[in-house]
Amino acid sequence: PVKVTKICCIGAGYVGGPTCAVIALKCPHIQVTIVDLNKARVDAWNSPDFKLPIYEPGLVEVVREARGRNLFFSTDVDKGIEEANLIFVSVNTPTKKSGVGAGFAADLNYVEAATRRIANVATSSKIVVEKSTVPCRTAESMRTILEANSKPGCRFDILSNPEFLAEGTAISDLFKPDRVLIGSLQTPGGRDACQSLAAVYANWVPKEQILTVGLWSSELSKLAANAMLAQRISSINALSAICEATGANIDEVANAIGYDSRIGPKFLKASVGFGGSCFQKDILNLVYLSESLHLPEVAAYWRQVVEMNEHQKRRFAKRVVDTMFSTITGKRIAVLGFAFKADTGDTRESAAITLIRDFQSEKAYVNVYDPQVEDEQIWQDLQEASPLVPLDQIKKQVTICPSAMEACMNAEAVVIATEWKEFLDIDWEQVYKRMNKPAFVFDGRLLIDAERLRKIGFQVTTIGRPN
Numbered sequence: 001p002v003k004v005t006k007i008c009c010i011g012a013g014y015v016g017g018p019t020c021a022v023i024a025l026k027c028p029h030i031q032v033t034i035v036d037l038n039k040a041r042v043d044a045w046n047s048p049d050f051k052l053p054i055y056e057p058g059l060v061e062v063v064r065e066a067r068g069r070n071l072f073f074s075t076d077v078d079k080g081i082e083e084a085n086l087i088f089v090s091v092n093t094p095t096k097k098s099g100v101g102a103g104f105a106a107d108l109n110y111v112e113a114a115t116r117r118i119a120n121v122a123t124s125s126k127i128v129v130e131k132s133t134v135p136c137r138t139a140e141s142m143r144t145i146l147e148a149n150s151k152p153g154c155r156f157d158i159l160s161n162p163e164f165l166a167e168g169t170a171i172s173d174l175f176k177p178d179r180v181l182i183g184s185l186q187t188p189g190g191r192d193a194c195q196s197l198a199a200v201y202a203n204w205v206p207k208e209q210i211l212t213v214g215l216w217s218s219e220l221s222k223l224a225a226n227a228m229l230a231q232r233i234s235s236i237n238a239l240s241a242i243c244e245a246t247g248a249n250i251d252e253v254a255n256a257i258g259y260d261s262r263i264g265p266k267f268l269k270a271s272v273g274f275g276g277s278c279f280q281k282d283i284l285n286l287v288y289l290s291e292s293l294h295l296p297e298v299a300a301y302w303r304q305v306v307e308m309n310e311h312q313k314r315r316f317a318k319r320v321v322d323t324m325f326s327t328i329t330g331k332r333i334a335v336l337g338f339a340f341k342a343d344t345g346d347t348r349e350s351a352a353i354t355l356i357r358d359f360q361s362e363k364a365y366v367n368v369y370d371p372q373v374e375d376e377q378i379w380q381d382l383q384e385a386s387p388l389v390p391l392d393q394i395k396k397q398v399t400i401c402p403s404a405m406e407a408c409m410n411a412e413a414v415v416i417a418t419e420w421k422e423f424l425d426i427d428w429e430q431v432y433k434r435m436n437k438p439a440f441v442f443d444g445r446l447l448i449d450a451e452r453l454r455k456i457g458f459q460v461t462t463i464g465r466p467n
Ligand code: NAD
Pocket: 010, 011, 012, 013, 014, 015, 016, 035, 036, 037, 038, 041, 077, 090, 091, 092, 093, 110, 111, 113, 114, 131, 132, 133, 134, 163, 164, 165, 166, 167, 277, 278
């Protein structure tokens, strides 16, 4: 097997950035260059005061140690490709917005562009690693493109190495992954390439946690893992609706079923709905794959996981309106949290976006606060959610606040949309004094101590518990 000495990662996003920064940290003998076409993003990765383009606990420390030593960020994609003997393709694969499979299929345009670039530029043999999440058998298309465009004497081996990190815990997930999965063709060349990549991870990951499988299994395992994880959340959220209607308590139910060692306690937290760039996109991708394989029942099964999530978001917004005497017109609602989960500034598919859009259409005023999300991002997301409403109209209805306390000022209701720890330390007595009465709190994250707030005087509504 080839010894990996220089790595290039195409795509300096939420996955490429942290993943390859950690590889550089753990493998000082390997030169790692992360390239991207987005100059602003690359500049941010290179910023002298470490104002990185993404917020992730522990990331700054990693970049501080490795950057300039054996970790480099650049817009020179061609040079990065040329120099490396192993290339990660870590570009975005969003859901297609138009054309065949619109709304379901993955848009493979960026993967193909990166692959063609590799084929055009490379003058020596490369191991090309699919890091992006892609439909099953994408590696086959990549191989065809590479082989059809390669220069004489250039050999390309394709591997699949999906990423399982979760945002907010990316660095600890990368330091101690549950497993690293590498898929390759079961040919001598494929197995050798697989060994080369495995040797990189073996610098810090125990060998028994590096799983090597066939290419198609590897690609499908990524979609399957996300579908199963999201399915657990939709299952617990479906049960939360039954709890609210019957008097059962979703925390008690989750705890009771989680004690079954076959089910396990993790990922059973009822919520206002899952968000993030992966779950919905990857399930829809799986739905599309199932449909293209003429498996409509399989497609319908997975599609329901996403539909349940949509239902949960709508149900929560409706419960807010119902509880506030069936109208929130002209009322001020404080939405705490805008990111799709705590410890990230990422807002992709965040439930907060849907909630605020629903409150806007009920003609409420919204105060929003998030400790990490940039104002520009909030405006962009709200504009995309209501494309027919002009931005200055949105800005008349929505105010971005610099703190949770200011967001709650003179509000009629507080809605917790993201489980930021700092919301536990809010001075709720002060908040109560400054709100209109009755003062409502809606906890979409099972975060706060409802009994304590009720003692202060709040009317508290919690997911998965009756009012
Ligand atoms: P992202 O949008 O944050 O980053 C992708 C980057 O690729 C962008 O900066 C873009 O400018 C760059 N890019 C696109 N085409 C390019 C090209 N031809 N040449 C150079 N750069 C190019 O996306 P992400 O969240 O990092 O996700 C990347 C992939 O990883 C996706 O397939 C996603 O499904 C998968 N994934 C994401 C997560 C996650 O938590 N975000 C976790 C596991 C897997």
